[in-house]
Amino acid sequence: MKKQTIILIAGILVGALLLTQIMFTVDQTEQAIVLQLGKPVHPNALGPGLHFKLPIVQDVVYFDSRILDYDAKPEEITTEDKKYMNIDSYAKWRIANPLLFYQKVRTIPGAQARLDDIIRSQLRVSLGRYTLIEVVSHKRSEIMSNVTERTQKQLLPYGIEVVDVRIKRTDLPTENASAIFGRMKAERERQAKQYRSEGEEKSARIKAQADKERSIILAEANKEAAIIRGEGDAEATRIYAEALGQSPEFYAFKRSLDAYRKGLKDNSRFIFTPDSPFLQYFQ
């Protein structure tokens, strides 16, 4: 009874041990190749799931099957218009052919060193063909897809598929940045000045227009007034002429008397001779 139990337990343990040597699982995020004494057994990698191998003589090497990250260090490059800029890029890649990958670069750090070489030089070459503003602005996606395509071609023999090379940041070196700040400042100052002088211009226009209108209004009024006064004078003259014309002789007589009355007042000296009609009865 004792011995049997021991044998049973031993048997289970040995069996379990053997199973771990024969069976292996590959995670959904992995792929694997099986090497038999260093020689690959299948040309293709094994996908996720349960797999079997020979114990001892066969070994399993696992690789990540996910899209991996390569984050380059920012570096200074020169553009076509001889400007410097700091380019920070990243790449997304995956192990497309684990066997090739294992043979050529073996590990992920090894691959990243390779990526570093190739992506860097490709970026340099590509960016060197464009001006700074093209890189920053409208040629950016074109450059990125170009670089992706080229690196893809170059890295294929390493079992690496480059999914995407992307420029993360394009910055100017400090001294260029301060030049830009200076320019921005000047631009804004110009704009501010323009706004202010436009304001003054508009103000002067409005005021001058108003002054002009005022002068016209007054002149128009004065003109109208002169016409009206003239009409009044004319009318009065006509009325006088009409009335007085009925007896010019009487008018002259009467008007003369009025004139004497008004004209001969204080400080007048009258010298009469006895012949004067006024003294007709005085004698």
Added chain:
Amino acid sequence: MNWDWDKLQKQRQGNSGGTPPGFDDFNEQFKKFKNFKLPGGKLIFLALGVLWLLSGIYIVEPDEVGVVKRFGEFSRITTSGPHYHIPYPVESVLTPKVTQIQRIEMGFRSMTRNRSVPFRQGQERGVPDESLMLTGDENIVSLQFIVQFMIKDAKEYLFNVMDVEGTIKNAASAAMREVMGKSRIDDALTTGKQEIQASTRELMQGILDSYKCGISIVAVQLQNVHPPDQVVDAFKDVASAREDKSRLENEAQAYANDILPKARGQAARIVNASQAYKEAKVRLAEGDASKFLAVLKEYNKARDITKKRLYLETMEEILSNPEAEKLILSDDALKKSVPYLPLDRIQRGKGESTNTKQ
């Protein structure tokens, strides 16, 4: 394991004091186990088996999905509620939170993130390295934004891309800079924000979809867009210059509004005064004319006597003025008396004093 097992066997066979010191403990344990007589040994095995089977029960919370792997391979997705999977080592389950909206800050970090203080707006620290970017018109703008995202495909999210959050961050950085590279600084500072957000979101979604990382970008929201510290004063001055401009315009308009009504009033006064003059002049003429005509009518009835009367009345009036000097001289005396006349007064009153014969 192998090695342990072999040692164990040896230990069991040897079973004496010559063992290496490290194995004493184990030896004793094993002895205990060997001598352990369990009456219900089978029951224990059964209990263990039941426990093993029970370990396959798992619960998916409402904000999660269950992703079941069998021997490491993706098997199925389960929704919220209790479920069962074949216990370890055959199947295992992952439960990512798929309804939760997560958020990444770009260009700044909320200060409260590291501490256990509730989030408060405004307590932030800028990260100039992330926030400064070049615009399409070769200006530099400081831009802070947040990205909200959620998992749209749990399988893709778990298995396709390594370091999903880092990937989103990088994509956000790249997309925002690409969009800003096509925008002008004034758009970013003023009216173009909506469009920048929308196109960044779209571009990011495209990038992430091309990686198949199972993420849906809910929103990209610009938080704080301003000119870099080095030039912010100049930008503010532009704003105040714009104010100055409209102030000057308004002042001029006020001036115009002030003087023009006054001028119109003055014009009305001038015109009215002239009309008054006209009316007065005409009325006066009419009055004078009718007065003259009335007198003339009577004059015509008795010319001589009227003439005489008017003449005498006028003379009377003139001569009744006590100030007027009157002299009556004969013609001869007149000729002689010239030297006696006070010359100064004659000089002055020359015009009036001469002929009064009429």
